[in-house]
Structures are given as structure tokens and as C-alpha cells.
Amino acid sequence: xxxxxxxxxxxxxxxxxxxxxxxxxxxxxxxxxxxxxxxxxxxxxxxxxxxxxxxxxxxxxxxxxxxxxxxxxxxxxxxxxxxxxxxxxxxxxxxxxxxxxxxxxxxxxxxxxxxxxxxxxxxxxxxxxxxxxxxxxxxxxxxxxxxxxxxxxxxxxxxxxxxxxxxxxxxxxxxxxxxxxxxxxxxxxxxxxxxxxxxxxxxxxxxxxxxxxxxxxxxxxxxxxxxxxxxxxxxxxxxxxxxxxxxxxxxxxxxxxxxxxxxxxxxxxxxxxxxxxxxxxxxxxxxxxxxxxxxxxxxxxxxxxxxxxxxxxxxxxxxxxxxxxxxxxxxxxxxxxxxxxxxxxxxxxxxxxxxxxxxxxxxxxxxxxxxxxxxxxxxxxxxxxxxxxxxxxxxx
RNA sequence: GGGCGGUUCGUAUAGCGGCAAUUACUCGUGGCUGUAGACCACGCGGCCUUUGGCCUUCGGGGGUUCGAGUCCCUCACCGCCCA
Numbered sequence: 001x002x003x004x005x006x007x008x009x010x011x012x013x014x015x016x017x018x019x020x021x022x023x024x025x026x027x028x029x030x031x032x033x034x035x036x037x038x039x040x041x042x043x044x045x046x047x048x049x050x051x052x053x054x055x056x057x058x059x060x061x062x063x064x065x066x067x068x069x070x071x072x073x074x075x076x077x078x079x080x081x082x083x084x085x086x087x088x089x090x091x092x093x094x095x096x097x098x099x100x101x102x103x104x105x106x107x108x109x110x111x112x113x114x115x116x117x118x119x120x121x122x123x124x125x126x127x128x129x130x131x132x133x134x135x136x137x138x139x140x141x142x143x144x145x146x147x148x149x150x151x152x153x154x155x156x157x158x159x160x161x162x163x164x165x166x167x168x169x170x171x172x173x174x175x176x177x178x179x180x181x182x183x184x185x186x187x188x189x190x191x192x193x194x195x196x197x198x199x200x201x202x203x204x205x206x207x208x209x210x211x212x213x214x215x216x217x218x219x220x221x222x223x224x225x226x227x228x229x230x231x232x233x234x235x236x237x238x239x240x241x242x243x244x245x246x247x248x249x250x251x252x253x254x255x256x257x258x259x260x261x262x263x264x265x266x267x268x269x270x271x272x273x274x275x276x277x278x279x280x281x282x283x284x285x286x287x288x289x290x291x292x293x294x295x296x297x298x299x300x301x302x303x304x305x306x307x308x309x310x311x312x313x314x315x316x317x318x319x320x321x322x323x324x325x326x327x328x329x330x331x332x333x334x335x336x337x338x339x340x341x342x343x344x345x346x347x348x349x350x351x352x353x354x355x356x357x358x359x360x361x362x363x364x365x366x367x368x369x370x371x372x373x374x375x376x377x378x379x380x381x382x383x384x385x386x387x388x389x390x391x392x393x394x395x396x
Numbered sequence: 397g398g399g400c401g402g403u404u405c406g407u408a409u410a411g412c413g414g415c416a417a418u419u420a421c422u423c424g425u426g427g428c429u430g431u432a433g434a435c436c437a438c439g440c441g442g443c444c445u446u447u448g449g450c451c452u453u454c455g456g457g458g459g460u461u462c463g464a465g466u467c468c469c470u471c472a473c474c475g476c477c478c479a
Contacts, residue, residue, distance in 0.1 A: 031430090033430080033431065034431095035430095035431050036431090040431085040434075041434070058430080061431085089430090091430080092430045092431095093430090093432095095430090096430085096431085096432080097432070101432080106428080106429070107429045107430080131432090170430075173430095175430080213430090239430080241430065243429095269430090270430090271429095271430040273429060274429050275429065278429070290430095291429095291430060292429050292430080293428085293429070293430085293431045294428080294429055296431080297428065297429090297431060297434095297435085298428065299434095300433095300434045300435075301427095301428070301434075301435060301436090302434095303428080315424085316422090316423065316424090346434090347422090349434070351434065353434085354434055
């Protein structure tokens with residue numbers, strides 16, 4: 001199911017083929033997020049031209065539709081996409097609707113170059129109500145105001161994911177952040193590990209790849225222990241999760257601590273990452289697949305990603321521009337429409353605006369991954385990384 | 397000719413004696429990393445030693461008042477109605 005094709009002698013980067021019942025994925029690959037079994041603002045017929053290889057949906061959000069999706073033939077069918085799919089377990093919502101919300105902390109925390117521990121509490125997000133209660137068995141969600149809590153744990157998550165029927169599924173985990181202390185992180189990790197086993201034991205289908213998730217916060221010993229533990233279980237693939245920091249020089253310490261302990265022959269997914277630099281660094285560290293809301297969410301918000309940087313198409317300077325969203329881009333949006341038109345559609349709050357932006361952004365990220373694959377084949381990934389970043393930082 | 401109504405930040409508005417003055421849009425600047433949102437935050441008269449201070453503003457001119465965007469007189473322009 002996973003075959004490594006090329007290895008970069010100067011890093012852990014590799015190219016490979018990941019086989020699924022719905023098709024083969026060339027790795028490293030980007031996973032496009034379609035939480036509710038649809039990529040927001042993107043009609044299914046426009047997906048193929050975006051070079052998308054894999055789409056991830058979410059168990060938590062599809063909770064109430066799992067049976068219906070099963071009856072209809074599974075996620076890929078329901079999405080009218082019929083390519084490879086993945087589901088997240090709902091584990092991240094334990095964090096995003098809980099601790100993350102309460103403390104206004106996000107997925108990636110930037111550290112300052114002087115190490116002066118930037119503000120993990122530098123969130124401008126005001127604290128909001130924690131909607132999650134965690135127990136050793138799973139998580140209770142206050143899903144609907146005024147309604148009783150609902151329970152999601154490892155057994156149910158797997159049962160739901162089997163109904164939803166994606167090709168790759170995730171074990172149910174508890175995501176912790178750098179704001180959690182060692183003691184709590186250790187307790188949460190223990191839980192995640194136990195849940196990982198429960199997930200394996202709960203699995204009844206043999207045609208889905210269940211990935212085990214590595215946690216451990218920002219504590220090296222916990223991360224290492226987690227990688228070893230998960231590696232020892234018969235998962236066909238791995239995912240690395242958590243809310244964590246990234247140093248000013250671009251290092252994800254958690255990757256350096258964990259990947260060497262993960263079986264080389266099995267695919268590794270980096271959950272919820274990322275931006276251009278993160279992808280390049282992630283691949284160098286040995287990651288095979290990524291997923292992130294950045295291309296789609298920012299597109300809806302007017303953020304256009306290009307090889308020269310990101311810009312906001314809302315700005316008035318684009319109101320008359322006859323240029324495409326990105327010069328020399330061959331995506332469906334860039335060959336058919338100019339910046340002024342997309343700008344105007346955004347100002348008019350026409351959802352078509354988001355559609356053009358999404359087509360472009362998804363194509364951009366998928367295309368970047370294709371270039372990364374090529375660079376690995378040609379053994380010039382590090383050089384490609386440095387050049388690409390130098391160009392993208394010039395100006396936008 | 398007569399009678400009303402109006403003239404406030406780019407636009408549209410609020411304001412009925414203590415106001416550098418409401419709201420919306422525009423505009424500007426940030427942000428968004430396993431989707432709790434096609435979103436969020438901040439700024440938008442000028443200057444400064446900026447959790448504050450000073451100056452100049454509400455069509456023009458004059459007046460009343462400690463104090464006027466707010467009240468009075470007058471001029472200009474716009475709108476509606478009656479001749």
C-alpha cells in the first residue's frame with residue numbers, strides 16, 4: 001500500500017506511492033480539507049483540474065450523517081469525487097472546541113528569534129467557553145446550546161469512520177498544547193495511547209488504513225516515548241499531531257524528536273500543517289502527507305497564495321487589474337479571469353469569488369507538492385526549498 | 397411668489413445645549429495552520445512628550461449662552477408641496 005520511490009540522501013525526504021481503494025496518491029502530497037464532505041465553495045466537477053489527490057473530512061462534523069453516507073456508498077461517492085479520502089477522528093475538536101477556545105491558542109505558535117518565548121498567550125482571541133469535558137473514556141461535547149452533552153470516544157469514532165468509509169482514517173486522540181504542563185501532557189498522552197489501542201481493537205474493516213497519532217506536547221521525552229509506542233502498534237501509517245511551536249529558524253522540534261522512531265516503511269502524515277515553509281521543512285523532516293485549511297479558508301477570506309508571497313485580493317489596488325491571480329499560473333481561475341473581476345466578486349460577497357480563489361490556492365499548493373516531488377527525484381530539495389522561500393519572501 | 401423639509405468624516409446616516417461627534421459601507425493595516433463560521437481584530441480630522449494633552453471641524457456670516465452641530469437672525473444651495 002505504501003511504496004517508497006526516491007530518497008533524498010541529504011534529508012529524510014522521500015517520494016512514494018500510497019495506494020488506496022480509490023486511487024494512488026503520489027507523495028509527498030497535500031490533503032485538501034472538506035470537513036463536511038465538501039470543499040467549501042468548490043463544486044465537485046472543478047476538483048480534478050486542481051490536481052487534488054486526497055481530501056479529508058471530519059468525523060465530528062459528519063457525526064449525524066454517517067449512516068446516510070454509508071448507505072449512499074461512502075464518503076468519496078457522496079462527495080461526487082471518487083478519489084482517495086481521509087477522515088479525522090474528531091480528536092482535534094476535543095482541543096479546538098475545548099482548550100483552544102478557552103485559551104485562545106492556535107495550532108502553531110511562533111517563537112521569537114531571541115527565544116524570548118513569544119506569547120503563547122499572545123492570542124488576540126478573547127477567551128471563550130470551553131465546550132468539552134474530557135474523561136478517560138472519551139470526550140463530552142456541548143454540541144448544541146441548551147442540549148445535553150454528547151459523547152465521542154475511540155470506539156464510536158472508529159465506528160463512525162467505518163461508516164463514513166474514507167480510505168485513510170485516524171485514531172481518536174487528545175491534542176495538547178505548549179500551555180499544558182508536563183504532568184497534564186503526560187496524562188493526556190497516556191490516554192491517547194490507550195485510545196490508540198482501543199481504535200485498533202475496534203476496527204472491523206480491513207480496507208481502511210488506520211493511522212496512529214503521535215502526541216506528547218513539546219516535551220522531548222514524551223514525544224519520543226509516544227513515537228516509540230505508536231510505532232510498536234500495528235498501524236499501517238502514522239500521524240503527528242498537537243499544537244506546538246515553530247522556532248524562528250523554521251524548526252519543528254517535534255518532528256526531529258519523533259520521526260526517527262517511526263518505521264520508515266510506513267507513511268507519515270502531519271496533521272493540520274501547513275504553510276509553504278512548513279511543507280518544505282516537513283518534507284525534509286520525512287513527512288509524506290499534510291492537510292491544512294489554509295488554502296481554502298484563506299481563499300474564502302481573500303488571501304491569494306502565489307510563489308511570490310500571499311496577498312489580499314480585497315485591496316483596492318486590484319480593482320482595475322487585468323492580471324491573473326498569479327502570473328504564469330495555469331490553474332482554471334488564472335486562465336479565465338483577472339484580478340479586477342475576482343476583486344469585484346469579493347466586494348459583492350459573491351461566493352463565486354471564493355470559488356476562483358479556492359481553485360487557485362488549491363492548485364497552487366498541489367502544484368508546490370508536485371515540484372517538491374520532482375526536486376526530491378532530482379536530489380535538489382534543499383536547494384529548491386531555499387530558492388522558493390527566497391522568492392516568496394521578496395514581495396507580493 | 398408662498399409653505400414646509402434639508403445642508404454633519406469619501407458616500408449614506410445619528411445627533412434636539414457639555415461633542416472630535418453615532419452607525420453602515422468604502423478605505424487602510426494585521427490575523428487565519430487535523431474548519432466554530434464566505435471570518436476576526438484594529439485604525440480612519442490634524443499634531444504631540446499618545447492609558448493622556450493641544451489645535452481645527454458639523455453650508456457662509458452674525459447673535460444668545462460659562463458653553464452651540466444642536467437655540468435665534470440672515471444669506472446661499474438642494475428637495476417636496478401650493479400658486
